[in-house]
Amino acid sequence: MLFATxxxxxxxxxxxxxxxxxxxxxxxxxxRNVIVMFMCVELMLNxxxxxxxxxxxxxxxxxxxxxxxxxMVVAAAEVVVGLGIIVSIFRSRRAVSAEDASLxxx
Amino acid sequence: xIDLVWLIPALPLLGFSLLLLTGKRIGEPVAGYIATAxxxxxxxxxxxxxxxxxxxxxxxxQVTVKLFDWLKVGQLDVKVAALVDPLAITMVLFVTGIGxxxxxxxxxxxxxxxxxxxxxxxxxxxxFSMLCxxxxxxxxxxxxxxxxxxxxxxLLISFWFxxxxxxxxxxKAFVTNRVGDFGLMVGMFIMFNGAGSLTxxxxxxxxxxGGFTRNAATAAALMLFLGACGKSAQLPLYVWLPDxxxxxxPVSALIHAATMVTAGVYLMMRCFPLLLVADPIVFTIIAWxxxxxALFAATIAVAQDDIKKILAYSTxxxxxYMFLAIGMHANAAAAFHMITHAFFKALMFLGAGxxxxxxxxxxxxxxxxxxxxxxxxTFFTYLAGWLAIAGVPPLSGFWSKDEILLSAYEGGxxxxxxxxxxxxxxxxxxxxxxxxMSRQVFLVFFGKERFLHxxxxxxxxxxxxxxxxxxxxxxxxxVTPHESPWQMTVPLIVLAGLAVVxxxxxxxxxxxxxxxxxxxxxxxxxxxxxxxxxxxFVLAIIATACGLVGIFxxxxxxxxxxxxxxxxxxxxxxxxxYGVDALYxxxxxxxxxxLANLVATVFDGKLIEGVVNGTGSLVKLVGGNAxxxxxxxxRNYALVIAAGAVALxxxxxxxxx
Amino acid sequence: xxxxxxxxxxxxxxxxxxxxxxSSRHPVHAALFLVQxxxxxxxxxxxxxxxxxxxxxVIVYAGAVVVIFLFVIMLIGVDKTEDIAFEPLRGxxxxxxxxxxxxxxxxxxxxxxxKGFGGVSPKVYEGTNVEQVSTAVFTDYLFAFEITxxxxxxxxxxxxxxxxxxxxxxxxxxxxxxx
Numbered sequence: 001m002l003f004a005t006x007x008x009x010x011x012x013x014x015x016x017x018x019x020x021x022x023x024x025x026x027x028x029x030x031x032r033n034v035i036v037m038f039m040c041v042e043l044m045l046n047x048x049x050x051x052x053x054x055x056x057x058x059x060x061x062x063x064x065x066x067x068x069x070x071x072m073v074v075a076a077a078e079v080v081v082g083l084g085i086i087v088s089i090f091r092s093r094r095a096v097s098a099e100d101a102s103l104x105x106x
Numbered sequence: 107x108i109d110l111v112w113l114i115p116a117l118p119l120l121g122f123s124l125l126l127l128t129g130k131r132i133g134e135p136v137a138g139y140i141a142t143a144x145x146x147x148x149x150x151x152x153x154x155x156x157x158x159x160x161x162x163x164x165x166x167x168q169v170t171v172k173l174f175d176w177l178k179v180g181q182l183d184v185k186v187a188a189l190v191d192p193l194a195i196t197m198v199l200f201v202t203g204i205g206x207x208x209x210x211x212x213x214x215x216x217x218x219x220x221x222x223x224x225x226x227x228x229x230x231x232x233x234f235s236m237l238c239x240x241x242x243x244x245x246x247x248x249x250x251x252x253x254x255x256x257x258x259x260x261l262l263i264s265f266w267f268x269x270x271x272x273x274x275x276x277x278k279a280f281v282t283n284r285v286g287d288f289g290l291m292v293g294m295f296i297m298f299n300g301a302g303s304l305t306x307x308x309x310x311x312x313x314x315x316g317g318f319t320r321n322a323a324t325a326a327a328l329m330l331f332l333g334a335c336g337k338s339a340q341l342p343l344y345v346w347l348p349d350x351x352x353x354x355x356p357v358s359a360l361i362h363a364a365t366m367v368t369a370g371v372y373l374m375m376r377c378f379p380l381l382l383v384a385d386p387i388v389f390t391i392i393a394w395x396x397x398x399x400a401l402f403a404a405t406i407a408v409a410q411d412d413i414k415k416i417l418a419y420s421t422x423x424x425x426x427y428m429f430l431a432i433g434m435h436a437n438a439a440a441a442f443h444m445i446t447h448a449f450f451k452a453l454m455f456l457g458a459g460x461x462x463x464x465x466x467x468x469x470x471x472x473x474x475x476x477x478x479x480x481x482x483x484t485f486f487t488y489l490a491g492w493l494a495i496a497g498v499p500p501l502s503g504f505w506s507k508d509e510i511l512l513s514a515y516e517g518g519x520x521x522x523x524x525x526x527x528x529x530x531x532x533x534x535x536x537x538x539x540x541x542x543m544s545r546q547v548f549l550v551f552f553g554k555e556r557f558l559h560x561x562x563x564x565x566x567x568x569x570x571x572x573x574x575x576x577x578x579x580x581x582x583x584x585v586t587p588h589e590s591p592w593q594m595t596v597p598l599i600v601l602a603g604l605a606v607v608x609x610x611x612x613x614x615x616x617x618x619x620x621x622x623x624x625x626x627x628x629x630x631x632x633x634x635x636x637x638x639x640x641x642x643f644v645l646a647i648i649a650t651a652c653g654l655v656g657i658f659x660x661x662x663x664x665x666x667x668x669x670x671x672x673x674x675x676x677x678x679x680x681x682x683x684y685g686v687d688a689l690y691x692x693x694x695x696x697x698x699x700x701l702a703n704l705v706a707t708v709f710d711g712k713l714i715e716g717v718v719n720g721t722g723s724l725v726k727l728v729g730g731n732a733x734x735x736x737x738x739x740x741r742n743y744a745l746v747i748a749a750g751a752v753a754l755x756x757x758x759x760x761x762x763x
Numbered sequence: 764x765x766x767x768x769x770x771x772x773x774x775x776x777x778x779x780x781x782x783x784x785x786s787s788r789h790p791v792h793a794a795l796f797l798v799q800x801x802x803x804x805x806x807x808x809x810x811x812x813x814x815x816x817x818x819x820x821v822i823v824y825a826g827a828v829v830v831i832f833l834f835v836i837m838l839i840g841v842d843k844t845e846d847i848a849f850e851p852l853r854g855x856x857x858x859x860x861x862x863x864x865x866x867x868x869x870x871x872x873x874x875x876x877x878k879g880f881g882g883v884s885p886k887v888y889e890g891t892n893v894e895q896v897s898t899a900v901f902t903d904y905l906f907a908f909e910i911t912x913x914x915x916x917x918x919x920x921x922x923x924x925x926x927x928x929x930x931x932x933x934x935x936x937x938x939x940x941x942x
């Protein structure tokens with residue numbers, strides 16, 4: 001199916017995006033260092049972007065790419081603020097580990 | 107005039123409401139006069155209705171006057187309506203007549219009591235309930251009155267509720283009545299089931315047309331009789347009536363001699379058409395219960411010392427006579443005796459009250475004597491009652507008792523088993539009745555004076571310090587009796603007159619002289635006595651002889667011999683009324699307590715508490731375990747979110763497959 | 764053919780870079796692998812003729828976002844390596860692995876089984892890719908554009924406020940750290 005034509009089936013791109021997304025999800029769940037967890041979130045966002053672009057190509061509608069444009073803007077803003085939070089947290093303690101905040105324990 | 111029949115119960119109800127709201131402010135004695143006026147007004151109205159009914163012919167003497175619809179549910183259609191017929195108006199007449207006299211009497215008797223107006227409030231409520239009972243045209247309204255008189259009886263018996271014995275007596279009366287009420291209700295259910303209606307006319311029409319199966323009619327009749335036994339103190343539900351003497355004497359006179367206890371008799375007479383379609387054994391049962399009760403109570407009365415208790419057991423005994431008559435199909439005889447009994451028993455109760463009042467609350471006959479010198483009016487009127495109940499001709503009691511004995515003698519012909527035995531039982535009872543009543547009269551009014559110091563103990567009514575004439579006699583020396591005020595003596599005189607001439611209502615010589623029987627025929631049916639005139643005469647002689655023998659024996663022992671010589675005539679067994687109360691207490695109290703204990707500890711304590719507490723424990727358990735999902739670690743939560751997302755994907759995948 | 768090659772290289776870069784991010788012990792290594800991933804995604808964008816986005820991807824993501832990551836890593840001295848092997852939460856790692864694997868399998872299955880893409884009638888814009896994207900953004904999605912610019916301003920202000928050192932005078936003890 002995938003190698004049938006000269007151009008790759010657009011679904012191949014979708015699959016790549018899906019795999020990247022799951023890699024990012026797994027990394028988010030398994031790593032404890034918050035900076036690395038943030039990077040995994042970036043991976044997931046990129047996978048979503050890739051999906052959008054692929055679909056824009058499949059359906060011939062440029063508006064998919066417009067969405068990606070906005071997603072990138074928002075992702076950038078989010079990184080900025082998130083890292084700002086991490087920096088301010090780090091001020092009061094030396095370690096930056098995710099399981100330190102367990103005040104929600106029931 | 108008949109249309110205004112609703113005014114008859116309305117007046118006492120008005121009196122009740124008025125006194126309930128303003129009684130305390132109105133105070134003594136105006137409250138009493140208001141209550142008396144209301145009852146008196148009812149009596150006058152009743153007279154009017156009576157004459158109106160009299161002016162009509164036989165067949166038209168049954169009028170239903172409807173007031174309003176009351177309950178309309180499915181097949182049940184109960185109206186507040188009055189059935190005005192001879193039986194009803196007769197009952198109304200003597201209830202209101204004697205009621206008025208007793209109200210007047212009570213003004214004198216309850217003088218100085220702290221809750222004077224409250225007493226009359228209850229009395230008027232009672233009259234209202236009793237009138238509802240007898241005027242109702244359906245069983246439900248009658249039951250309302252039935253319960254009403256029961257409630258008023260409770261209120262009035264325990265009027266001096268500060269006394270433990272009075273409060274208990276009120277409770278006992280109510281609870282014992284309840285057993286009977288259960289029977290009445292079941293009877294009503296059976297009748298409704300068979301007839302689809304609860305009006306008298308509706309049920310009896312169905313009964314006459316054969317709409318009830320024999321079993322249903324028998325069951326209903328027996329259940330109704332159970333109700334009557336409760337209200338009219340027959341075996342085995344009589345135990346409340348002697349205790350009910352704890353109430354003030356006007357209460358005993360009105361409720362427990364003349365009116366409430368006759369409600370059962372009234373019920374049985376009303377339901378005669380139903381009894382006719384039941385198995386004949388019902389009549390036998392009624393007759394035997396009545397006869398045995400009469401004898402049983404008479405034997406107990408022989409050994410009592412309290413002046414009111416003697417009269418109480420006498421009432422139970424005379425009621426037994428009435429049921430005996432009903433059992434023999436002789437409803438007119440029962441009604442006749444009911445009326446004459448109301449006259450002489452109320453008279454004697456009021457006389458006893460006068461004696462108690464004059465003796466400053468002494469009630470033991472052994473401590474009285476020779477009161478005819480001190481209280482002449484009371485004495486003469488009491489004589490009339492005594493001779494009437496003893497069956498001495500030509501007073502009223504003779505005629506009515508004789509009618510009943512005659513019906514017992516002839517009862518065999520109607521299918522009542524052992525009728526002649528019951529006749530002998532009736533004669534024995536008559537003998538005993540004459541004996542114990544004479545004993546009472548001789549001990550109270552004749553002989554030596556055996557007064558003690560005034561009694562200020564136990565069973566004294568709550569007199570405020572208003573009895574001025576008696577105050578001088580309290581401190582030292584024996585009691586000096588005094589005659590009672592006019593409010594108390596006038597009713598005595600009126601009742602004495604009625605007791606003497608009341609027999610004229612229903613003389614057995616010719617048909618035209620049997621006025622009561624003829625008058626009541628549309629309501630209760632006829633009963634033709636088949637004996638010849640000479641048989642009747644002989645029977646009458648025998649009955650009178652029994653009465654005279656009783657009087658003579660009493661005179662011999664109690665007038666001519668010193669009291670201590672007569673101990674053998676008052677065996678302890680009779681004094682404590684065969685120990686029936688103790689027996690009931692043992693059976694019911696112990697088992698009831700055990701059952702209540704069982705329910706409280708096992709059912710409530712273990713089962714229900716267990717379920718309730720168990721629910722709590724279960725919630726705690728589940729919650730405690732569910733809490734473990736809240737680890738507090740954000741990464742765990744993130745994992746769960748991811749897992750949820752994957753689950754949704756799985757769902758989507760399954761959908762597309 | 765040409766696209767296959769490009770696709771192959773781009774995918775390889777992307778996926779290997781992703782795996783690298785996830786499995787690096789040192790955060791700086793992870794950042795570098797992230798750059799590789801972002802670059803691979805840019806290549807895939809180019810293969811799909813989304814030239815404008817490829818450029819923006821490289822400039823913004825690889826150029827700015829990764830740089831800020833590295834700045835923060837250096838700034839707060841998170842150069843200690845994380846102990847990869849140790850997992851304090853019981854069951855987290857195996858379950859996470861299962862979840863991720865399941866996710867991959869199901870997504871691939873769903874994508875493969877998908878029959879057709881449709882339902883939206885495409886709006887055609889004129890010009891080259893850049894012209895098309897800019898026309899869409901500045902006409903149809905102008906409002907969103909303005910909002911995102913506001914969002915960026917907010918983000919900048921937020922970052923400045925968050926990263927401010929607490930004042931050294933003893934009178935004001937406002938704790939922005941909060942924990």
